[in-house]
Amino acid sequence: MKTLSITLFLCAFISLKMNAQEIANGKIPKRVYTTKKLKTTPIIDGSVADEAWDTVEWSSDFIERDPDEGTAPSYQTKFKVIYDAKYLYIAIRAFDENPELIQQRLSRRDGFAGDRVNVLIDSYHDKRTAFVFTTTAAGVKGEEIATGNGSNFDASWNPIWYTNAKVDEQGWTAEMKIPFSQLRFGKAKEQIWGFNIVRNIFRKNERSIWQRIPNNQAGFISEAGELHGLIDLVPQKQLEVQPFTVLQYDNYPKEAGNPYRDGSDFKVNGGLDAKIGITNDLTLDLTINPDFGQVEADPGAIALDGFQIFFEEQRPFFVENKNIFDYKFANGSDNLFYSRRIGRNPHRKANLSAGEFADEPQYSRILGAAKFSGKTQNGWSIGVLESVTANEYTEVREINEETREEIVEPLTNYFVARAQKDFNERNSFIGGILTATNRNLDGNFSELHKAAYTAGIDFQHNWHNRDYYVSGNTIMSHVLGSTEAIQKTQLSIARLFQRVDATHVEVDSTKTSLTGSGGRIEAGKNGGGNWRYNAGFVWRSPELELNDVGFLRQTDEIILFSEVKYLWQVPTKTYRNIEIKAQQESKFDFQGNNNQLEYKLEGTVSWINNWSSKLGFGHVPVNYENAYLRGGPRWRFADKDFMYLSFGSDKSKKMSFSAGYVVRKTEENVNNLEKYSIDLNYQPFDAFSMSLNTEFQKTIDKSQYVTTTDFDNQKRYVLGEIDNQTLSTTLRLNYNINPNFTIQFYGQPYISRGRYSNFNYVTNATASGFDTRVSMYNVSQISENNSTYFIDENADAIADYSFDKPDFSFVQLRTNLVARWEYIPGSELFFVWARGGSRFDDPRSSLSNGLRDQITNNKLEDTFLIKATYRFVI
Structure with missing residues (x-):
């Protein structure tokens, strides 16, 4: 399969070159x-x-x-x-x-x-x-x-x-x-x-x-x-200063005996944002003690695979001009700069003894941040960002009523520099990026990197009226720290150097640094005629690490991909346009294992009545995962087929909707999934609109990872059959008194429930059949007592090992009511009421009961906030 992928890539590239010579240049006059x-x-x-x-x-x-x-x-x-x-x-x-x-x-x-x-x-x-x-x-x-x-x-x-x-x-x-x-x-x-x-x-x-x-x-x-x-235009240098003030009142359930949770808090905060035109091309943005109180809450999510979840940045200072600092080097969400690392929740929690209480900070305070960015007339795109977050401490109230402080996050400096240069009549560019994260550990935090550096170079060349392109990038990472910090990096789920069947990596407990690489090369046709195609490859070395100021989900991966699509772009009496595309993707690790082969076919139609529809099919005949058993052997998933369908009505109507369906079936029904979604939009009159999005997903997986334990000098990788059901609904209401005064409501109840049964352990992780890959516990081997499962594997009436009952039901409610008034251009007043809470419910309850209890029976937390800004233009 590896040879096939390389052949497809070479054929696509040769075809690209031939077509570039054959197609005439038909440029529209300016x-x-x-x-x-x-x-x-x-x-x-x-x-x-x-x-x-x-x-x-x-x-x-x-x-x-x-x-x-x-x-x-x-x-x-x-x-x-x-x-x-x-x-x-x-x-x-x-x-x-x-x-x-x-x-x-x-x-x-x-x-x-x-x-x-x-x-x-x-x-x-x-x-x-x-x-x-x-x-x-x-x-x-x-x-x-x-x-x-x-x-x-x-x-x-x-x-x-x-x-x-x-x-x-x-x-x-x-x-x-x-x-x-x-x-x-x-x-x-x-x-x-x-x-x-x-x-x-x-x-x-x-x-x-x-x-x-x-x-x-x-x-x-x-x-x-x-x-x-x-x-004779005279460049107008920009100078804007925007101070802000925030009043915040929090109301929450009182916790008996906890002096830090007495039922309410009141805070006053203030800060400053500024925008200074250094030249007419380049701007300096500054922020001191930024406030992000009116930011919408993140959607609910649970990661059963152990990998971190990517959330979009919503904080205004980092969102504005984020494209300048963007460096997506591979596929998915991987990026050398992930601004949510700045001001993140502290790495540590306080060490509490019985009867002690702690005032835990929810995020690391950003002492200040600055961005220098812009694009010059001669084609230089420049971005430099510098930010410092404070030492964060947790105050602990001891049993004797005295208090002490424990540091939970060190003073950290983040630096990002990005540049690109256009040339060849703007048909080509070359660029680079450098990031640096430095922490003042001061003899503490031996589990964290003292410093982390990444660098990358990217390029793109377009030709034949920009119809054809070749683009690519390459990156390097280098992290430094104590032997404990570097060993922790090697053992993390993104790397797992301790994997028992890995011959190309191993844990080195003496290392104080780690250096890795990654990148992407791609070529294709994205304009002219009806055909489009591309092919390329992505790699992430096992040692790559970006997560100090970037986002990296997994390493040790080489991906070969190709895509071809055909477009019908001239409307008929039936449709406006049609697109059909075929994709192929192969994944390998650096040991040479072929971990995945996937084929996908998709068609999209925009109908003449402004409705739309999409239908796709996929087949995965090869599917392995190195990290699934958390350091155990490479795991074989069952071969799978999937299909997805969506369609939507005319969005120009007062009432519109879209609906989607996804289904996945696997060999031996090991891991099946169904997902339904519907999105309703209604605007009964010009000033008011509403949308309601509901998603329901059900997964039945006979091989869900539970835990790893020891038995008779062997590792036992315990799996179970999970019935996982997730339901979320997002409601948005928008009322506009005028273009400068809006009232918006956001609400999302979310519940994810997992019930486990049919526990088993891995016997041959890469065997072709599921019954060969695992061995089921029989009724005499497994027993439950007080939410703990005890395993008597050798049937000697003595428990050999145990694990906690993994059933769960996570319920979350997030609501946000915001009135925004731009009373003069650039100056705003925000009135915010946020209400919500989250908890773990009884997994035996139904989804509807879990949501009802959270909304009506559980005490929620309220936040009332007033924020005022005034923009001085000097």
């Missing part, structure tokens, strides 16, 4: 709009009748992009652009013969609902990065930074700018006023910027565009038109 300096300043009220706009002519002739690319749109759009010393002004007229049908849906900022226009400004003119300003027919604003030539849109960017919109008898109009201080551009007598405008007619799910970009064209920003006529 459109140019020439702006002029204004004579009088327009009032930004949404009306374009102001005589200030008479300075320039209208530009129009938009062309449809979706669904029927290259044809005339249902209704035309036109625009004007003027400027003065500090601002860029844009007027838009969106014609519509049925103005009463225009969707004026109110939403929060960046809601992107209803009829809207997007203005794309590539002021760097690097053909890869753009600022996108959006105005809806209801006057709701949105902003994004687009990177990767339009492959990634980051809505976390919140500049100060002004907009308004009006609906009239001809359709609707919009005005924008964008400060040059919020854009980035170099020095030139006349600026030439990439420029495009996209209009969305929501009820028709139709997009039209000023500069035509065929759907088969690779890239979006590189194909934009151009804005000329910006003469």
Whole structure:
């Protein structure tokens, strides 16, 4: 199979080269709009009748992009652009013969609902990065930074700018006023910027565009038109200071005798954020004692496989411009920079004696953080981040009422530097990253790395009108610490050097450092014609370690992958577009074992009525896992087949839905799964919307890992049959008084219950049949007493070993009610009520009873928070 994967990769690459020579270059001519300096300043009220706009002519002739690319749109759009010393002004007229049908849906900022226009400004003119300003027919604003030539849109960017919109008898109009201080551009007598405008007619799910970009064209920003006529612009250095104040009251169940849990707490906090334009290209962001109190809670999750769970970053300081620091080097969530390591929960808990209580910190305080980032006119993309978290202490109240402090997290410095350079007329780039984590252990915390460093180089080259590409990266990691810390790293589930059947790794208890590598190489075709394909490989050496400031799930892996897809992009009376793709993936470890072979076929259809559907099938004839037995031998999973199906209705309607189904069947029914999901969206009127997402998953696994124990100088890897059922529901309500005042509710009850039976132990981990891989305990060998199972394996009436009953039922409720008022641009008031709690319930209860008890019978914790910010623009 390894030879087959390599052959597929080589064939795809050769085909890529041949097609690059055969396909003719059919590039669309660039459109140019020439702006002029204004004579009088327009009032930004949404009306374009102001005589200030008479300075320039209208530009129009938009062309449809979706669904029927290259044809005339249902209704035309036109625009004007003027400027003065500090601002860029844009007027838009969106014609519509049925103005009463225009969707004026109110939403929060960046809601992107209803009829809207997007203005794309590539002021760097690097053909890869753009600022996108959006105005809806209801006057709701949105902003994004687009990177990767339009492959990634980051809505976390919140500049100060002004907009308004009006609906009239001809359709609707919009005005924008964008400060040059919020854009980035170099020095030139006349600026030439990439420029495009996209209009969305929501009820028709139709997009039209000023500069035509065929759907088969690779890239979006590189194909934009151009804005000329910006003469003698003076760069506006940005200086913004935003102090904040937070009042917080917590109410929770009182714990008898615990002085730290007396039922309520009140806190006052404050801090400062600042944004300083060092040059017009580069910005310094600072934060002192940042507050993340209004951040939405993480969704509920349980990891039965032992690996860490990835959660998205939600804290504003780290979310903004995160694309600059992003370095996904392999597949999945692996990344050299995972900002949630900064301010994480402390590594230790206090050592408590009977009758003692502790005031445990929930996170490590961030003393300060700074980001220096931006992109220069000559193609350099630069990002530098520095952050320091404090020594964290737990206060312990002793039996004699005296207190002591125990340190639970050391002072830690985090540093990240990222750079990329464009060249070859912006068709290529090369970049690098460096991260460093340094801890002040001060003779303590021998279990932690004293220092951790990673470095990487990445590149991409595009050719033939960007239809073809080759990209790649390589990384190195180096961690240092005590012999205890490095041995702990070797024994962690991501590595497991102690595996009994591993011949290529072993635990070295004398090491004080560890060095590893990883990377990804890929080539393919992503534009032109109807065919797309790619192939490549990924590797992670056994010694690789990123988890001090990055995210790494597993090491010791080599992946070979290939994909081919065919696109139907011209609409018919039945569909808008269709995509069918086939994928193949093989996984090996560094010992040469073939651990997985997977084939997948998937089809996606967008129907002419704006419904969508997806159907996929997969087959896994080879499936092994090195880490499954937590240091035991390589485990063979049963061969499996899976299928997934989803479909959804027209999202432009007031009521829409999507539903999904996943099923997995394995040989001998060892590990079967079914998952159902449904997502309902309803907007009864423009100011109010709601969504309800419900997921239910049931897994029956006869080989769920339970524990490892000793028996007669042998290891016993104990497994059991688990009936695992998980139910979660997420409700979101949004009410918008106006575009600047929104009320949002988020609620998620979650329960995951596991019941175990039919316990067994591993006898031959890689045998072909399940009955050969394990041996079942009979009724005379296993007994239960007081939630503990006792095993008398040799039947001598004496227990040989025991393990705790693994049944569980984890229940969690998270709710969040937030009122947000942007009382002036960039300055906000938040009123937050968060309510929730989590606990382990009786596994014998049903899912519905467990959720009901958590919501109605269990005492929950409440947090009330008021946060005020004011942005000074100097």
